[in-house]
Amino acid sequence: MDDKEIRAAVVAVVRSIAPEIDADRIESDKPLRDQIDLDSMDWLNVIVELREKFRVDIAESDYGKLQTLNAIVDYLVARPSRHSPG
Secondary structure, three states: OOHHHHHHHHHHHHHHHOOOOOHHHOOOOOEHHHHHOOOHHHHHHHHHHHHHHHOOOOOHHHHHHOOEHHHHHHHHHHOOOOOOOO
16 A cells, blocks of 8 residues: 555545545544544543454554654554554
8 A cells, every 4th residue: 555545545544433534634644533522431432443354463662652643644554564554
């Protein structure tokens, strides 16, 4: 997957948790939780879904690095996948 495909897949994961969001209004360099008003449980669900979707290990100590859409995409690009995304 290239960066654009990863970005679209991340937005799809976020929308699966918060279907009411307007994905076109997400600013890539601003904290996602603030933009879409996710509580901590919803945010944890986003992280879990990203782990499953991209088949990557995301250490709990890395959760703080995943603040913006750009940061999430960069993180996923840099992580080896256990398998091809499905």
